[in-house]
Amino acid sequence: MTASRALRGTGDVSPETLKKVRLAAQQIGYVGNPLAASLSGKRSGLIGVVVPSVSNIVFAEVLAGIADGLDGSGLQPVFGVTDYDETREAELIQSMLAWHPAALIVAGLDQPDATRNLLQRADIPIVQIMDTDGDPVDVCIGFSHRDAGREMAGALLARGARRMAYIGSSHALDTRARKRFAGFETRLNEAAQTFFDIQFVDGPSTATVGRGLTEQVLSDDPAIDAIYYSNDDLAIGGAYHCIAHGLSVGQDIHLAGFNGLEITKTLPVGLATTLTPRRQIGSKSVEMALAGLQKNAPLGPKRVTLQTQLLLPD
Amino acid sequence: MTASRALRGTGDVSPETLKKVRLAAQQIGYVGNPLAASLSGKRSGLIGVVVPSVSNIVFAEVLAGIADGLDGSGLQPVFGVTDYDETREAELIQSMLAWHPAALIVAGLDQPDATRNLLQRADIPIVQIMDTDGDPVDVCIGFSHRDAGREMAGALLARGARRMAYIGSSHALDTRARKRFAGFETRLNEAAQTFFDIQFVDGPSTATVGRGLTEQVLSDDPAIDAIYYSNDDLAIGGAYHCIAHGLSVGQDIHLAGFNGLEITKTLPVGLATTLTPRRQIGSKSVEMALAGLQKNAPLGPKRVTLQTQLLLPD
DNA sequence: TTGAAAGCGCTAACAT
DNA sequence: ATGTTAGCGCTTTCAA
Numbered sequence: 001m002t003a004s005r006a007l008r009g010t011g012d013v014s015p016e017t018l019k020k021v022r023l024a025a026q027q028i029g030y031v032g033n034p035l036a037a038s039l040s041g042k043r044s045g046l047i048g049v050v051v052p053s054v055s056n057i058v059f060a061e062v063l064a065g066i067a068d069g070l071d072g073s074g075l076q077p078v079f080g081v082t083d084y085d086e087t088r089e090a091e092l093i094q095s096m097l098a099w100h101p102a103a104l105i106v107a108g109l110d111q112p113d114a115t116r117n118l119l120q121r122a123d124i125p126i127v128q129i130m131d132t133d134g135d136p137v138d139v140c141i142g143f144s145h146r147d148a149g150r151e152m153a154g155a156l157l158a159r160g161a162r163r164m165a166y167i168g169s170s171h172a173l174d175t176r177a178r179k180r181f182a183g184f185e186t187r188l189n190e191a192a193q194t195f196f197d198i199q200f201v202d203g204p205s206t207a208t209v210g211r212g213l214t215e216q217v218l219s220d221d222p223a224i225d226a227i228y229y230s231n232d233d234l235a236i237g238g239a240y241h242c243i244a245h246g247l248s249v250g251q252d253i254h255l256a257g258f259n260g261l262e263i264t265k266t267l268p269v270g271l272a273t274t275l276t277p278r279r280q281i282g283s284k285s286v287e288m289a290l291a292g293l294q295k296n297a298p299l300g301p302k303r304v305t306l307q308t309q310l311l312l313p314d
Numbered sequence: 315m316t317a318s319r320a321l322r323g324t325g326d327v328s329p330e331t332l333k334k335v336r337l338a339a340q341q342i343g344y345v346g347n348p349l350a351a352s353l354s355g356k357r358s359g360l361i362g363v364v365v366p367s368v369s370n371i372v373f374a375e376v377l378a379g380i381a382d383g384l385d386g387s388g389l390q391p392v393f394g395v396t397d398y399d400e401t402r403e404a405e406l407i408q409s410m411l412a413w414h415p416a417a418l419i420v421a422g423l424d425q426p427d428a429t430r431n432l433l434q435r436a437d438i439p440i441v442q443i444m445d446t447d448g449d450p451v452d453v454c455i456g457f458s459h460r461d462a463g464r465e466m467a468g469a470l471l472a473r474g475a476r477r478m479a480y481i482g483s484s485h486a487l488d489t490r491a492r493k494r495f496a497g498f499e500t501r502l503n504e505a506a507q508t509f510f511d512i513q514f515v516d517g518p519s520t521a522t523v524g525r526g527l528t529e530q531v532l533s534d535d536p537a538i539d540a541i542y543y544s545n546d547d548l549a550i551g552g553a554y555h556c557i558a559h560g561l562s563v564g565q566d567i568h569l570a571g572f573n574g575l576e577i578t579k580t581l582p583v584g585l586a587t588t589l590t591p592r593r594q595i596g597s598k599s600v601e602m603a604l605a606g607l608q609k610n611a612p613l614g615p616k617r618v619t620l621q622t623q624l625l626l627p628d
Numbered sequence: 629t630t631g632a633a634a635g636c637g638c639t640a641a642c643a644t
Numbered sequence: 645a646t647g648t649t650a651g652c653g654c655t656t657t658c659a660a
Contacts, residue, residue: 001646010639033353033638035637038638040638040651055375063393067395080391081381211580233576240582262520266554346653347654350652351655353654
């Protein structure tokens with residue numbers, strides 16, 4: 001027992017015994033068993049992370065931020081991938097909760113009621129990430145997709161674009177893309193503008209798909225002077241189409257993506273995009289989870305809204 | 315006890331009691347505690363995954379493959395990110411092992427001896443991934459980076475390139491990039507050719523960096539007719555440079571990357587690259603781990619070499 | 629086919 | 645400051 005206290009730095013242990021215990025532990029190569037500690041103690045040493053995808057660089061970077069934030073905390077991240085499937089999400093959350101994690105980090109605010117209840121009943125900090133348009137079960141951190149969409153619409157209007165198209169995720173899948181779309185559309189309406197073409201992508205959001213749809217949109221209506229894509233991958237495809245066909249981006253047509261991927265920075269044509277603080281969301285979400293763990297913590301804000309940054313070509 | 319057996323489908327339980335147990339479990343909303351099961355039983359329900367990076371799409375896709383392969387196995391993946399730091403890798407592996415995972419998936423074959431010993435002593439399946447040039451602690455799955463580099467050199471030579479440059483990861487960091495470089499160089503030597511310029515990247519492998527270094531390399535030596543990049547991100551930057559400066563790729567100069575990122579497929583200039591089966595490596599690594607878990611399994615091959623695919627522009 | 633006993637390795641609570 | 649007791653929720657082993 002004294003050894004347990006000594007190694008954890010809990011309670012009072014004389015400096016002398018502390019030294020002895022540490023030495024002994026070292027000599028026999030003692031390694032604690034967090035499984036047993038988790039089962040016995042109040043807190044478990046695991047933290048659950050549930051994201052819709054990891055092959056998407058955006059969520060991958062969130063994971064990187066989480067790993068980073070967790071460094072030195074003694075907690076291990078357990079991850080699950082929902083593939084944008086609500087059923088799978090519910091199952092995953094359930095099986096994560098069975099491990100009695102110290103906290104849970106989940107992407108999105110718009111889980112079905114049953115899932116929300118599941119989260120609510122778990123008596124641990126729940127940190128919902130990537131979105132702030134809505135009410136969190138517990139706390140959330142991210143940014144407003146609605147505002148991001150609205151802002152981009154404003155920027156394109158300011159550049160003189162009037163005849164716009166949208167190319168992006170099928171709405172059923174990605175609620176955050178839907179919010180951006182809604183924000184964009186709202187702003188257009190305010191300016192008495194509307195979309196002239198909307199192409200929904202049901203498959204993967206790739207440059208190949210973006211290039212193909214861009215070609216289609218522009219052949220359907222050559223007067224289109226701006227295209228808003230639901231993300232940079234699609235937008236890059238659009239840029240490639242323009243390069244290949246000698247279209248002058250920024251002159252003949254404006255292209256706007258979302259996420260601010262590194263690769264858009266040095267693209268030989270100007271692409272508007274919104275830089276999202278995804279890595280920061282990851283690391284901060286961990287901070288919020290850890291803060292929620294403390295007993296008499298001065299509980300922080302329910303909603304942390306980080307800034308996105310509009311990146312416009314010269 | 316009978317309930318435990320019934321719910322796990324272990325031992326003999328009369329169909330009648332089985333039904334009763336299941337019903338009761340359903341009614342009271344019983345959810346097992348895998349923490350306790352792991353502590354008690356021989357096997358734990360966790361599987362450790364150690365990768366050098368997740369913000370790199372390549373490893374992100376490996377994680378996706380792992381998540382996929384794990385689906386339905388009842389195991390939860392715990393991940394750790396080393397950031398290409400051997401000390402951190404050792405610490406991470408140690409803390410993962412403390413959880414008594416059912417198996418461990420680790421990127422790379424070239425851990426320092428101390429780390430190898432650590433892995434060896436753990437009496438669980440160790441699956442090393444992404445590389446087959448070397449000896450695994452237990453089993454490994456991936457492909458030969460040496461062969462990939464060699465193959466690309468052959469392809470560039472066949473296209474008439476003679477004066478080549480290399481732009482890529484600092485060797486200290488990435489042993490796999492080093493192996494590709496070595497393979498490439500070997501092939502050049504066989505053809506009595508050598509590199510005329512080598513630029514090592516110490517920072518991140520990004521398109522921005524790739525573009526800048528490409529400019530530098532070509533201004534240092536305008537006669538360079540082929541550049542091998544350690545990965546597609548850098549190579550894409552090179553492609554952007556060529557587009558921006560009206561260089562005819564495939565004519566004036568050949569560009570070769572590595573990984574076969576989706577985004578290279580539709581690039582408006584031809585980029586040679588090597589498509590790597592990273593997602594498959596992820597899912598297969600799980601299969602190998604699970605296979606190693608079975609008692610009297612017909613132990614599979616120590617080394618599974620998957621095929622890469624050389625993608626050359628028309 | 630079912631049950632009873634013991635213990636996995638720890639920690640919280642209560643002595644001393 | 646240190647030790648003792650009990651128990652976290654399961655599974656393995658042995659007995660009925």
